[in-house]
Amino acid sequence: MSRCRIDLGRIEEWVKAKRFKKILIQVPPGLWPEAVTVSEFLKKAGVETIIHGGSCWGGCDVAYFEAKSLKLDAIIHMGHSRFLERDEVPTYYLECRYMDPEPLKSLLGEIKDRLSGCKRIGVGLTVQWLDFLDELLTWLRNIGFEPYVGEPIGVLRYRGQVLGCNYHPLLKLEKIVDCYLVIGSIFHGLGLALQTRKPTYAGDPCTQRIVKLEEHVKKLLKSRYSYIQEFRNARRIGILLSVKPGQRRVKLAVKLRRIIEEAGKISEIVVVDDVEEDHLLDLPHEAFVNTACPRLSIEDQNRFKK
Amino acid sequence: MSRCRIDLGRIEEWVKAKRFKKILIQVPPGLWPEAVTVSEFLKKAGVETIIHGGSCWGGCDVAYFEAKSLKLDAIIHMGHSRFLERDEVPTYYLECRYMDPEPLKSLLGEIKDRLSGCKRIGVGLTVQWLDFLDELLTWLRNIGFEPYVGEPIGVLRYRGQVLGCNYHPLLKLEKIVDCYLVIGSIFHGLGLALQTRKPTYAGDPCTQRIVKLEEHVKKLLKSRYSYIQEFRNARRIGILLSVKPGQRRVKLAVKLRRIIEEAGKISEIVVVDDVEEDHLLDLPHEAFVNTACPRLSIEDQNRFKK
Incomplete structure (x- = not known):
């Protein structure tokens, strides 16, 4: 069973509406099981799929060249939200948001302990966890915090979203917040920690760890x-x-x-x-x-x- | 001083005749000193150069994509002869043939000893050594061998040339020759050895080694x-x-x-x-x-x- 919300019906709709016959599926390594699900579904629907076997570092790294080189009609780019304004080849951004909020919820106890000195928290989430933004804000309020989120701007398409290379919306909250909490990986927190003097914590629901990034x-x-x-x-x-x-x-x-x-x-x-x-x-x-x-x-x- | 015959004047002529302003220089790692020579020469002639920092495995691996992606006018592809029939971006194949026959000549003694059971030898050379094909044939005749070379065909542009993926002209000599001698690296000899039942020797003037490839x-x-x-x-x-x-x-x-x-x-x-x-x-x-x-x-x- 997939860990991610993948609406195969909507993908099929897109492919059929545009009459795409040959599709490149590009995915970062962690999401292989999901890519195979999509590929097998499309093959059964009569669409030829080719899998991209190279690296895939973000929404900045879309395999237009490979798709053009093999004369494919479109790309399904998985695991990232749209980063580029225009696509050189029609591209469907399948964000692969997690379906289970439990790992996020079970971080709360430790968040309460570790962030006890902070009241106002700037909160950011990677796109995978964004479906639970509102729930997270409520949970944080319930345990006594005052959470703030950034509004979408430029490559950050969603309220509360962080990318490893862009933290503008959170940095705008600099004067308001006491500390930051980035839900995702240490990687995602560290990018922010390097640009702020406020204490920054990375909370990773997958590893169930809260890490203060000062030493890093x-x-x-x-x-x-x-x-x-x-x-x-x-x-x-x-x-x-x-x-x-x-x-x-x-x-x-x-x-x-x-x-x-x-x-x-x-x-x-x-x-x-x-x-x-x-x-x-x-x-x-x-x-x-x-x-x-x-x-x-x-x-x-x-x-x-x- | 460069180890290779690089006619900078001819490159300049090509660039000026075609009015190229921006050029990509692509080279396999071993030829960096030569690439830098070409780049500095062109820069002084008012041409913008960009160096290709990726891999370069052969004439099959020309950086058209990178040149197109950066809107460059042309490519100077170093170290290989033309492999592709048509170029997607104007490409100058700078073969970088060695200037000094000495390392090849000093292999002769060992060739005479190691290949003593053979009379008729099928001879192939990588493009780097091709300038000395006729000399090598004369030397081999002088020490009692009867050398044969293949004629150019398809991707093999020159008489006597070998590529790591193509040995057709030499294989056509199969019934005539007693053994094969490939001047280049073990890599170049091994490709042939896998396709023939005749004994195959790799002779590498750079390492001064003759290797019989049976065990390999x-x-x-x-x-x-x-x-x-x-x-x-x-x-x-x-x-x-x-x-x-x-x-x-x-x-x-x-x-x-x-x-x-x-x-x-x-x-x-x-x-x-x-x-x-x-x-x-x-x-x-x-x-x-x-x-x-x-x-x-x-x-x-x-x-x-x-």
């Missing part, structure tokens, strides 16, 4: 500082530019190259899809500036030896 | 056999279909899916760019059929746990 931030900033020092000494700098539809920052890359060259260093723009350690090691550059996913420079920096 | 072939066939047995027991089969321009075998993949489903198994076509172990492990399939680079199933099979 200190450790990260310390290592970032040493990377910055190393970067200063590098002479040949590669500027990483992604081809992923939502990470393709050409103007920024060109601007950075100009700045770096004006600083007397040698610089090349290096185009990549996934940023792979092996490729960076092989390249002749001593250091890299990243214009792709901002989280690469945070979580994955120590994966990369330069 | 035995070991490979043994492990292939066990993979085939495992494959028979798998119920859910993924058919790997590559998006690389020269590896995109859609019809073959569709045909294989039909055959596999007729055999009572469940099957999905899985689209990939590079075939990555991590992705295969995450996928819900118990086994895979590869329609991408044929060498993946040979060299890299034991990298993949399924």
Whole structure:
């Protein structure tokens, strides 16, 4: 049984209305069982499906290229809400929201204990948990908190939503709240913790853990500082530019190259899809500036030896 | 100093004649120094260059997508001869042939010893060594051999050329020759050794080694056999279909899916760019059929746990 709310009828409606015959199904690894359910359902409905076997890092990473390359009619992109304004290939964003609120509810006791010093809490949830936003707010009020949520803006399509690269709505609450609670993973909380001075907690219903991110931030900033020092000494700098539809920052890359060259260093723009350690090691550059996913420079920096 | 014959003047002529302003430089990792030479030369000539930071497995793997995605005018693809009939983006194949015949010449003594039982030798060279084909034939005749080479056909553009995936011209000599000598790497020799019953030697001027590939072939066939047995027991089969321009075998993949489903198994076509172990492990399939680079199933099979 699927853990997610997947309305197969609505998918079928969309496919039939648009007369799509060949569909690419793209999914992050955790959602394979759900992808197979969708694929088998569509096959039975007479639609040809092809599964995307590469990475899938977010709504910024839609497999338009693969779909176009194989002349497919449309994409079903699972696990993320729409990130891009326009799709190069018709794309159905199947958000895969969890159906069972229990894991979220059973976090409440620990939330009450661990966040006891806070009264006003800025609350954010990943799209998977968004169906339970209102319930969560009620639960939090019932145990004495005063929760606040951000309103949708830009790539954040829903009230209360967080993405690993965008926390604007929560940061707008900075002066109101005492602390933040991000429901999702440590990854999702950490992105916010790095941008605020307010205490930030990550609450993960899957692991049943509440983590205060203070120590994580200190450790990260310390290592970032040493990377910055190393970067200063590098002479040949590669500027990483992604081809992923939502990470393709050409103007920024060109601007950075100009700045770096004006600083007397040698610089090349290096185009990549996934940023792979092996490729960076092989390249002749001593250091890299990243214009792709901002989280690469945070979580994955120590994966990369330069 | 570059190890390769790189006619910068001719590149400049091509770029100026076509009025290209923005160029992608794609290169396999071993040729980074040469790529940087080309990039710096073009930058000084007023051309914007972007370096491709991904993999580059052969002339079948040209970065059209990246060039189109970044709206670049052309590609300089280094280290391989033309493989594809038509380019989706204007592409200059800079073959990077070695300039120094010495490492090849100094293999001759060992060739004479190790191949002493053979008289008539089928000879193939990777594109990097092709400038010395005639010299090599003369040297071989001088030490008592009778060398034969294949004529160009299809993706093999030059007399005597070998690719890791194509040995037709040499296999046509099967009845004439006593053994084969492939100048390049073990990789290049092994592909031929798997398709012939004649003794096959790989001669690598870079490592100064002559390797008889009999044992390699035995070991490979043994492990292939066990993979085939495992494959028979798998119920859910993924058919790997590559998006690389020269590896995109859609019809073959569709045909294989039909055959596999007729055999009572469940099957999905899985689209990939590079075939990555991590992705295969995450996928819900118990086994895979590869329609991408044929060498993946040979060299890299034991990298993949399924």
